Amino acid sequence: MFNMRFVSQDWVVSCALILLVSCTTYSSASLGKPENNIKTSVFKSPKIELGPGLVSNKFYFDVDFPRGHIALKSFNAELVDESEKSVPLQETYLHHWLIIKYHQPKNVTHNNQTDIVFVRNSGFCQDGTLIQYFGLGSETRGTATDIPDPFGIEVGNPSEIPYGYDEKWLINVHAIDTRGVEDRLGCIECRCDLYNITKDADGNPLSPDYKGGLDCCPDNTTCRLNKGFKGPKRTLYLKYTVKWFSWDNYVVPLKIYILDVTDVLNVSKGGTPKHNCEKKSIFKTIAIGEKLSSTSKGKIIFERRPTSAEK
């Protein structure tokens, strides 16, 4: 089975910061007026089937996305039902959603995941952590993603897609249906006892200190329901709205940097420095249900690229 660790075990506390950085200098004289050509595409993920207490945490490969060499201007997503109405958080908790770019060899059968290559954002984390382009959870609903002119996030640049590969996108949605559950807050905090989970995805016993987290609410598990509660199954979708326009030379390309406040640079003798993202050990263990307010600081050094005048 595909094992991806895109998300922090404690997403809620280890919230990543999304930063957009322009990667070229530009002269204001050359700016165009691209807003006239902005297109809006609305797509839906494959259907997400839930029932009272059920968890869905699935990866949908090769989802719809505007094709070609384009500039992204915004990306917004929400959970909707079959009539396209937004689903109240009280009924379905959207733990997180992520959209991830990847390259797939052309010579494989449709949607075969062998030899695909994930294309991370420009942030400093490494390996499989925080590789998404966009992604949010319930706590960050309504966050604006609009990018002002003359900037745009460049995707689909043919010169950046390796020969023999296609650029594709995958979406991961983790949602918890909390209708009829005994302890709503406990369910959305993924408390292990409510899910009756004692082992991780690899079948290893969880540490007795691990009281809750993503390991305890994997795909297809059920949170404890009120005795005798019965409710209908429901079908939901992640509806996502992408604003974009065809690439042109007036766009100033932006890069996405997803940074992690727990990131520690590990400089070992002789080795190349390695970013250790999602080191949740810096957080104090919080009791289930305890309200947490904490501030962490991290220092990240960006290298300034020389401008063409300095080269």
Ligand SMILES: *[C@@H]1O[C@H](CO)[C@@H](O)[C@H](O)[C@H]1NC(C)=O
């Ligand atoms: C696809 O092409 C690559 C590179 O030429 C090759 O290594 C791989 O085995 C091919 N896969 C299939 C399914 O033909």
Ligand SMILES: *[C@@H]1O[C@H](CO)[C@@H](O)[C@H](O)[C@H]1NC(C)=O
């Ligand atoms: C995917 O491709 C690999 C190599 O080409 C092959 O061995 C495997 O059976 C394919 N898997 C599926 C689900 O088609």
Ligand SMILES: *[C@@H]1O[C@H](CO)[C@@H](O)[C@H](O)[C@H]1NC(C)=O
């Ligand atoms: C909890 O899991 C154990 C072992 O997997 C099982 O024996 C037990 O019936 C489960 N309890 C509930 C309420 O599902």
Ligand SMILES: *[C@@H]1O[C@H](CO)[C@@H](O)[C@H](O)[C@H]1NC(C)=O
């Ligand atoms: C969850 O159930 C669906 C439908 O039975 C199945 O396709 C999927 O593989 C299951 N997920 C996991 C992680 O086992």
Ligand SMILES: *[C@@H]1O[C@H](CO)[C@@H](O)[C@H](O)[C@H]1NC(C)=O
């Ligand atoms: C830092 O890297 C070294 C060498 O790869 C490794 O042995 C060590 O465990 C790492 N330290 C931390 C805190 O991850």
